[in-house]
Amino acid sequence: MALTKTSTKSKNKKSRLRRISDWLHLWLGIASGLIVLMLGITGCMYVFQKEITELIHRKAYFVDVPSNPKTLPLSLLQANAEKALGNKKKISFISTYKAPEKSWEFGTYKAGDPKAFWYFDSVEYYDLVLVNPYTGKVTLVADHKYEFFAVVKMIHWSLLINHPIGQQIIGWSTFIFVFLLISGMVMWWPKNLKKSNFDKSFKVKWKAKFKRINYDMHNVLGFYVMLICLMLALTGLVWAFQWFQGAVYVVASGNTTPPKVVEVKSDSTKTIKAIPFDIAFDQAKKVFKNKDRIGMSPAAGGTATINATGYPDEETYWNYDVLQFDQYSGKLLHRTNQSEKNGGETIIGMNYDIHVGAILGLTGKIMAFFASLIAASLPITGFIIWWGKGKKKKNTAVAEN
Numbered sequence: 001m002a003l004t005k006t007s008t009k010s011k012n013k014k015s016r017l018r019r020i021s022d023w024l025h026l027w028l029g030i031a032s033g034l035i036v037l038m039l040g041i042t043g044c045m046y047v048f049q050k051e052i053t054e055l056i057h058r059k060a061y062f063v064d065v066p067s068n069p070k071t072l073p074l075s076l077l078q079a080n081a082e083k084a085l086g087n088k089k090k091i092s093f094i095s096t097y098k099a100p101e102k103s104w105e106f107g108t109y110k111a112g113d114p115k116a117f118w119y120f121d122s123v124e125y126y127d128l129v130l131v132n133p134y135t136g137k138v139t140l141v142a143d144h145k146y147e148f149f150a151v152v153k154m155i156h157w158s159l160l161i162n163h164p165i166g167q168q169i170i171g172w173s174t175f176i177f178v179f180l181l182i183s184g185m186v187m188w189w190p191k192n193l194k195k196s197n198f199d200k201s202f203k204v205k206w207k208a209k210f211k212r213i214n215y216d217m218h219n220v221l222g223f224y225v226m227l228i229c230l231m232l233a234l235t236g237l238v239w240a241f242q243w244f245q246g247a248v249y250v251v252a253s254g255n256t257t258p259p260k261v262v263e264v265k266s267d268s269t270k271t272i273k274a275i276p277f278d279i280a281f282d283q284a285k286k287v288f289k290n291k292d293r294i295g296m297s298p299a300a301g302g303t304a305t306i307n308a309t310g311y312p313d314e315e316t317y318w319n320y321d322v323l324q325f326d327q328y329s330g331k332l333l334h335r336t337n338q339s340e341k342n343g344g345e346t347i348i349g350m351n352y353d354i355h356v357g358a359i360l361g362l363t364g365k366i367m368a369f370f371a372s373l374i375a376a377s378l379p380i381t382g383f384i385i386w387w388g389k390g391k392k393k394k395n396t397a398v399a400e401n
Contacts, residue, residue: 018186025183026386028176033379035173036180040376042156043232047356047369049149050315060140063132065100071133074281074296081106081129084138089127094296096133096281097314103130103139119154120145122162157239171240177375178233181226188219211388218381221374228371235355238348245348253344264334265303266327277306279330284308284323287335299327306330315358318350 014022054061071077078091085108095105105128112124123145130140144150151160158166190201199205201223204216237244250256272279281296288294288310295309305324312319322336341349353359357368 021183021186025180025187029180029379029382030386032173032176032180033383035169036177037376037379038159039156039170039174039177039236040372040374040378042152043372044369044376045152046149046156047365047372049152053149057130057140060130061103062101063103063134063139066134069100069134072136073275073278075275075277077104077131077133077136078106078277078298080136080138081131084129084141085127089125091129091298092300094298096294096296098292099314102314104133105130107144116162119158119160119162126150167240171237174233174236174240178230178237180378181222181230181233184219184222185226188223214381214384218378218385222378225371225374228367229375232355232368232371232375235351238351249344249348251344252347253342259342259345262334262336264305264324266299266305266333268302268328270326270329270331272329274330276325276327276330280306280308280323280325280332283325283330283332284310287323287332288321305333316353318346318353318359320349 074094074096078094081091082089089108089110091106091108093107093109095107097104107126107128109126110124112122114122116122126143126145128140128142128144128147129138130142131138154160156170158170160166161169188201190198200216202220204220205212208216238248239245277296277298281294284294284296288308290312291310292313293311295307295311297307297309299306304327306327308323308325310321310323311317319338321338323332324334324336325331326333338346350359355368357364357366360367
């Protein structure tokens with residue numbers, strides 16, 4: 001009786017779907033590799049921009065607290081900031097802090113040519129002035145348009161391209177990266193959890209040769225940061241594509257109806273002798289007495305309002321309440337609370353804080369940093385794996401001849 005041999009190749013043969021997935025993982029990875037590398041590097045650089053900036057300019061960001069810590073009127077501090085800018089630019093946004101040792105930030109921004117191709121031409125000016133709230137002394141004047149981390153952010157955002165094509169390149173590369181993460185997980189998934197497979201899948205063999213270490217760094221480290229990288233990529237897609245942001249809003253809110261916008265206007269017939277901006281800020285401090293940061297926006301236009309935004313901490317942006325004041329009388333006209341927002345508004349509002357890891361404080365930022373760093377390494381380690389396989393096939397073919 002003849003014995004029938006079963007081919008080992010046929011036993012281990014991958015399904016067509018798996019082969020297609022592996023092929024796409026390879027070539028899409030090569031196609032998007034440089035953009036993913038750039039996004040990873042700029043992402044991990046930007047995570048700690050606040051801490052690094054405050055460390056470098058510590059004397060500007062932190063001031064001596066007097067024995068009687070009474071701050072000067074906000075309008076006077078604003079005037080000092082505008083004077084430091086040559087009285088040619090109007091302050092358009094202000095950040096004040098509950099922490100007594102922090103300088104207050106006064107910023108001004110004006111768009112440049114909207115049709116400009118490059119970022120630098122699309123911004124006429126973007127300046128930041130730091131002021132001691134107790135003495136009114138200006139501690140720093142910075143051209144934020146060319147500030148290091150501002151440039152890093154715009155490279156990450158659109159490759160410094162002002163044209164929509166910049167975000168399209170970033171967006172589709174990020175979309176491909178999401179696929180690579182999922183297909184990579186499928187390729188990594190061990191057939192069984194025997195100790196040998198467990199070690200190969202969950203441990204980097206640091207004492208092995210470079211080829212094996214590189215392979216483990218791509219697979220093992222990629223597995224450990226997969227969920228974090230997926231979250232970073234999905235939050236990036238919210239900015240890149242309006243349709244994706246809309247889908248997130250609909251899923252989170254449970255409906256397609258956009259949030260209601262309450263229109264509030266200032267009344268120019270009700271003027272007072274006192275400075276309305278200072279009155280509005282004093283009220284905001286009382287209402288937001290438990291907030292760590294208050295953002296003030298002077299009125300821009302005849303019927304516009306003075307806006308005050310209260311944040312529970314110094315760095316995150318998602319959880320905030322807004323007060324609107326009459327610019328002529330300082331009267332409180334309307335308040336919008338975080339609790340009034342639907343799930344879609346809340347999730348979209350959390351997008352930035354999730355993307356930079358600030359949503360979980362220092363722990364989240366550390367996680368985002370290492371995930372971005374490893375994400376940047378994946379195109380490199382993946383390319384080395386592919387290159388090594390190509391050389392191996394070539395050497396095998398030469399040896400057979």
